[in-house]
Amino acid sequence: MPMIGAALMAATVHLGYQGIRSWLPYVVLLPLMAFVLFWAGRAKVKVDDDELWVGDAHLPLEFVGEVEVLDANAKRRALGRDLDPAAFVLHRGWIPTALRVHLTDPDDPTPYWIFSTRSPEKVASLLRQHAQTQPGT
Structure with missing residues (x-):
């Protein structure tokens, strides 16, 4: 579910910009959310x-x-x-x-x-x- 939220946020920014700036949120938000999910579930x-x-x-x-x-x-x-x-x-x-x-x-x-x-x-x-x-x- 958090990954879907990150993708929707990236898509919202994508709609407002042209060119390379439109893909930048996907490159930043999706890996960042994957890292946060990994970090949250790492209890040993x-x-x-x-x-x-x-x-x-x-x-x-x-x-x-x-x-x-x-x-x-x-x-x-x-x-x-x-x-x-x-x-x-x-x-x-x-x-x-x-x-x-x-x-x-x-x-x-x-x-x-x-x-x-x-x-x-x-x-x-x-x-x-x-x-x-x-x-x-």
């Missing part, structure tokens, strides 16, 4: 030694509880009727799978995180592996 999901990173948000692994892999249908339900308003959500519509990570921190009002990821099984296994290596679990 990373598990390092002691934290889960989702975009700029981070969660210490000691507070990771149950981890659920969500397919497309489960993701739709989890982000719709089953969504807790206090949950942390990073939804990217073009990625069909997601992960729901329940938090065990009693001081955190966020019950769980839901975030889109292309490899939910891999991230879930890393989180579960860390939970198994913790003493007392």
Whole structure:
């Protein structure tokens, strides 16, 4: 949809000018909008030694509880009727799978995180592996 808006803006300028100036908005606006869309959707999901990173948000692994892999249908339900308003959500519509990570921190009002990821099984296994290596679990 944003690309269509950029094309319509370029077409509007195109109608008002002749020659090279009529094509300049296409050359500027369409690549600029493509870059903005790429930049907006580049949130990384990373598990390092002691934290889960989702975009700029981070969660210490000691507070990771149950981890659920969500397919497309489960993701739709989890982000719709089953969504807790206090949950942390990073939804990217073009990625069909997601992960729901329940938090065990009693001081955190966020019950769980839901975030889109292309490899939910891999991230879930890393989180579960860390939970198994913790003493007392």
